[in-house]
Amino acid sequence: MVRPPLTQSDRDRGERLGETLRRARGDRSMAHVATAAGISVETLRKIERGRIPTPAFFTVAALADAVGLSLDALCRDLEEPRRAGAA
Template sequence: MVRVPLTPEQIAAGCRLGVFLRQARAGRDLESVAAEAGISPETLRKIEAGRISTPSFGTVVAICGALKLPVADAAEAWAARVDDSLAM
């Protein structure tokens, strides 16, 4: 099966999600958050760096649970768009 390349918007959304999660972790040890979420530290590191642009829903839910964040906040970060007035 061939995977369809991600669009620039999907890549940008993954980067926004990564920044949101990294900021939410705010000083908490990456390894301990990953362990609490049941994922590898490398997976969390890649998500935070935007190298995994489309993490699974279950992974995002687990990270949000470990960080005590509402999943809706992560979804908003992922879905946010740059203000159109700034793009001109």
């Protein structure tokens, strides 16, 4: 199965995801959060930097839980620029 190429919107949303998770992580170490989420530190690093713009849902859910962020709040953060641009 061939995966369709990512759009600029996908890449932008991936960068916002990374920024939101990094901000929510605060002063906790990457190792601490990655371990709590059950992923590698390298995967967390790539997500936070936007290099994995479309991580699996369960990865995002585990990370949100690890940093104490609800999925609703995460979705609001990811959609905020779109709403501002639509207004």
